[in-house]
Amino acid sequence: MKKPQRKILYPEDLRAFCAGSDRSCQRLYKNIHTAYKLAKGVRITVYHLRNYFGISKEDMDDAFK
Secondary structure (H helix, E strand, O other), X not given: OOOOOOOEOOHHHHHHHOOOOHHHHHXXXXXXXXXXXXXXXXXXXXXXXXXXXXXXXXXXXXXOO
């Protein structure tokens, strides 16, 4: 049985897109959060991340394998 893909992201999930340190992941997460003007407490999703970087769904799937 295939495990369903999680759509909500946390700062530590962004390691593939930043330098890898915890602080840089948190900074990137906050930049995406403010770019989309999300309310406090609202998590970013895979779709926010895809649109922020302008990458395709296939590339996103490869990044999280």
